[in-house]
Amino acid sequence: MxxxxxxxxxxxxxxxxxxxxxxxxxxxxxxxxxxxxxxxxxxxxxxxxxxxxxxxxxxxxxxxxxxxxxxxxxxxxxxxxxxxxxxxxxxxxxxxxxxxxxxxxxxxxxxxxxxxxxxxxxxxxxxxxxxxxxxxxxxxxxxxxxxxxxxxxxxxxxxxxxxxxxxxxxxxxxxxxxxxxxxxxxxxxxxxxxxxxETPRESGRFDVAGALVSTLGLVALVYGLTSSQTNGWASASWYVVGGLVLLGVFVTITRRAAQPLLDLSLFSDRSRVGAYLVLALMPGTQIGLFFFLGQYLQLVAGYTPMTVALAFLLVSVGMVGAAGPAGKLDARIGGRQVIVLGALMLVAANVWLLRMEPGDSFWTAILPSLLLVGAGLAFTIIPATVHATSGVEDSGSGSASSVVNAVQNVGSSISLAIIVAIATAVSASAAPDAQFTASMSGSFAAGAGFAAAIILASLLIRSRR
Known part of the structure; x- marks a missing residue:
C-alpha cells in the first residue's frame, strides 16, 4: 500500500x-x-x-x-x-x-x-x-x-x-x-x-550619475507641473522640458551602466507598462471631485468642514467594501477586466456629478457618486498594482516599487495641471456668477476623460487569469 x-x-x-x-x-x-x-x-x-x-x-x-x-x-x-x-x-x-x-x-x-x-x-x-x-x-x-x-x-x-x-x-x-x-x-x-x-541585501553599488540625473530630472518635472498653476505654462514649460531631457539622459546612462539605478527590463513587459499607465492616470479621475466638490458643499450647500470630511468618508467606505471583490475577481476573470469595470465606475461617478444642480439632494446627487468613486478606485488600483509588481524578483522589488510610486507622483502632478487648465478655460467663457460651477463641471468632465483613458491603457494588459 x-x-x-x-x-x-x-x-x-x-x-x-x-x-x-x-x-x-x-x-x-x-x-x-x-x-x-x-x-x-x-x-x-x-x-x-x-x-x-x-x-x-x-x-x-x-x-x-x-x-x-x-x-x-x-x-x-x-x-x-x-x-x-x-x-x-x-x-x-x-x-x-x-x-x-x-x-x-x-x-x-x-x-x-x-x-x-x-x-x-x-x-x-x-x-x-x-x-x-x-x-x-x-x-x-x-x-x-x-x-x-x-x-x-x-x-x-x-x-x-x-x-x-x-x-x-x-x-x-x-x-x-x-x-x-x-x-x-x-x-x-x-x-x-x-x-x-529584514530582507536580503543585493550585492552591488550605486549608479551615482544615474541617481543625480534622475533626481534632477524628476525634481524639474514635478516642479514645472506644480508651478504651472501659479506661474503659468510659459515659465513652467522650461522646467518640464528640462526634466524630460534629463530623464532621457538618465535612460541613456542606465543602458550603459553595469549596475544601473533602474532595471529597464521592467518596461519590457506590456502588461506592466499598461499597469503603470493606469496608475498614472488614476489621480485624474478624482482630483476635480475632491477639490471642487469640497468647495461646493461648503460655499453652495452650506456644509461645515467637518460635515464635508464625513461626506468624503463615503469614498473610503466604497473602497473597503470593494477591495475584497476586486482581489477575487482579479484572480477569477483577469486584471484587465477588473480595471475596465473600475474605470466604468469612475466614468459613471463623474458623469453623475455633471448632472448635479444647486438644491439637489445630497442623498441622490452626491452620495452615489462618492461610493462609486471608492469602489472604482479599488477595482482600478488593486489589479494595476498587482500587475505592476508581478514577475519581479525579490532582489529588485525596491526598484519596482519606486517606479509604482514615481508614476503615481508624476501622474498626480500632470493630472492636476491638466484639470486646472481645463477648469480655467471653461470658467473664462462663463458668466461671472457661473464661473465656479462651470469650473467644477469642467473638472468632472476631465475626470470622466481620465477614466476613459484608463480603459484604453488597460488594453495593454494581457487578458489572462
Missing part, C-alpha cells in the same frame, strides 16, 4: 506576526497621506501664525514634494542594496524628525527646511512599503489581499486627514495638528524593528 504525501494547504488569510508587520508597514503609508491632507488644510493657519507670504506658503508645499518626487527611484535602489527594512526605518526616522522640527520652527525658512527633510524621508521609506509587502507575500491570493490592505490604507489616509484637520483645527493650534504625525512616527520607529523582518 503506497502513501502519498500531500502539501499543506496554502493559508487563506494573513495571520500572526505577518499580519502585524503588514499593519505597521501600511500604517506609515497611511500616515504620510494623512499628514499631506492635514498640512494642506492647515496652510491658512500656518500663514497667519508665521506671517508667511503666498510665495513662502507655496515653498512649504513644494519643499516636501520636490525631494519626495525626485528621490523615489534612488530610495528604491538603496532599499535593494542595503536592506529594505533598514532603509524603511531610516526613511521613517528622517520623516519623523521633519515632522517634529516643523512644530518648533520659529520662522518660514526653518519650516521649509523641515518639510524638505520630511520629503527626503518619505522618498526613502515609501518604495520600501510596497517592496516589503512583495517580500512578505509570494505572488498569489495573499499578495492580492495585502495589496488590497495597502490600497485601503492609502484611500482612507486622505479621509482620516480631513477628519483630523477638522477636529484638531477646532482647538486653534496648527502645531497640535503638525505634532501628531511626529508622535505616531516615533511609535512606528520603536515597533518596526521588532515585527518587520
Amino acid at each position: 503506497s502513501t502519498q504525501l500531500l502539501a499543506p494547504p496554502a493559508p487563506d488569510r494573513i495571520r500572526g506576526r505577518t499580519a502585524v508587520a503588514l499593519a505597521v508597514v501600511v500604517s506609515f503609508w497611511a500616515l504620510i497621506l494623512v499628514d499631506e491632507m492635514v498640512v494642506n488644510i492647515s496652510l491658512a493657519q500656518i500663514g497667519t501664525a508665521l506671517d508667511l507670504t503666498q510665495v513662502e506658503l507655496s515653498l512649504v508645499v513644494n519643499a516636501y514634494l520636490l525631494p519626495y518626487g525626485g528621490l523615489l527611484l534612488l530610495g528604491g535602489r538603496v532599499g535593494d542594496i542595503l536592506g529594505k527594512r533598514r532603509v524603511f526605518v531610516a526613511g521613517m526616522a528622517l520623516y519623523t524628525i521633519g515632522c517634529l522640527a516643523r512644530v518648533v520652527a520659529p520662522d518660514a525658512w526653518l519650516l521649509i527646511l523641515a518639510r524638505g527633510v520630511q520629503g527626503a524621508g518619505a522618498a526613502l521609506a515609501t518604495p520600501c512599503v510596497l517592496a516589503l509587502i512583495m517580500n512578505m507575500f509570494a505572488e498569489g491570493a495573499l499578495r492580492r489581499k495585502a495589496i488590497g490592505v495597502y490600497t485601503i490604507a492609502g484611500g482612507t489616509g486622505a479621509a482620516v486627514g480631513l477628519l483630523l484637520a477638522g477636529a484638531l483645527g477646532s482647538f486653534g493650534s496648527w502645531k497640535l495638528q503638525m505634532g501628531l504625525a511626529g508622535v505616531i512616527g516615533l511609535v512606528l520607529l520603536v515597533v518596526t524593528p521588532a515585527v518587520v523582518g
Whole structure:
C-alpha cells in the first residue's frame, strides 16, 4: 500500500506576526497621506501664525514634494542594496524628525527646511512599503489581499486627514495638528524593528550619475507641473522640458551602466507598462471631485468642514467594501477586466456629478457618486498594482516599487495641471456668477476623460487569469 504525501494547504488569510508587520508597514503609508491632507488644510493657519507670504506658503508645499518626487527611484535602489527594512526605518526616522522640527520652527525658512527633510524621508521609506509587502507575500491570493490592505490604507489616509484637520483645527493650534504625525512616527520607529523582518541585501553599488540625473530630472518635472498653476505654462514649460531631457539622459546612462539605478527590463513587459499607465492616470479621475466638490458643499450647500470630511468618508467606505471583490475577481476573470469595470465606475461617478444642480439632494446627487468613486478606485488600483509588481524578483522589488510610486507622483502632478487648465478655460467663457460651477463641471468632465483613458491603457494588459 503506497502513501502519498500531500502539501499543506496554502493559508487563506494573513495571520500572526505577518499580519502585524503588514499593519505597521501600511500604517506609515497611511500616515504620510494623512499628514499631506492635514498640512494642506492647515496652510491658512500656518500663514497667519508665521506671517508667511503666498510665495513662502507655496515653498512649504513644494519643499516636501520636490525631494519626495525626485528621490523615489534612488530610495528604491538603496532599499535593494542595503536592506529594505533598514532603509524603511531610516526613511521613517528622517520623516519623523521633519515632522517634529516643523512644530518648533520659529520662522518660514526653518519650516521649509523641515518639510524638505520630511520629503527626503518619505522618498526613502515609501518604495520600501510596497517592496516589503512583495517580500512578505509570494505572488498569489495573499499578495492580492495585502495589496488590497495597502490600497485601503492609502484611500482612507486622505479621509482620516480631513477628519483630523477638522477636529484638531477646532482647538486653534496648527502645531497640535503638525505634532501628531511626529508622535505616531516615533511609535512606528520603536515597533518596526521588532515585527518587520529584514530582507536580503543585493550585492552591488550605486549608479551615482544615474541617481543625480534622475533626481534632477524628476525634481524639474514635478516642479514645472506644480508651478504651472501659479506661474503659468510659459515659465513652467522650461522646467518640464528640462526634466524630460534629463530623464532621457538618465535612460541613456542606465543602458550603459553595469549596475544601473533602474532595471529597464521592467518596461519590457506590456502588461506592466499598461499597469503603470493606469496608475498614472488614476489621480485624474478624482482630483476635480475632491477639490471642487469640497468647495461646493461648503460655499453652495452650506456644509461645515467637518460635515464635508464625513461626506468624503463615503469614498473610503466604497473602497473597503470593494477591495475584497476586486482581489477575487482579479484572480477569477483577469486584471484587465477588473480595471475596465473600475474605470466604468469612475466614468459613471463623474458623469453623475455633471448632472448635479444647486438644491439637489445630497442623498441622490452626491452620495452615489462618492461610493462609486471608492469602489472604482479599488477595482482600478488593486489589479494595476498587482500587475505592476508581478514577475519581479525579490532582489529588485525596491526598484519596482519606486517606479509604482514615481508614476503615481508624476501622474498626480500632470493630472492636476491638466484639470486646472481645463477648469480655467471653461470658467473664462462663463458668466461671472457661473464661473465656479462651470469650473467644477469642467473638472468632472476631465475626470470622466481620465477614466476613459484608463480603459484604453488597460488594453495593454494581457487578458489572462
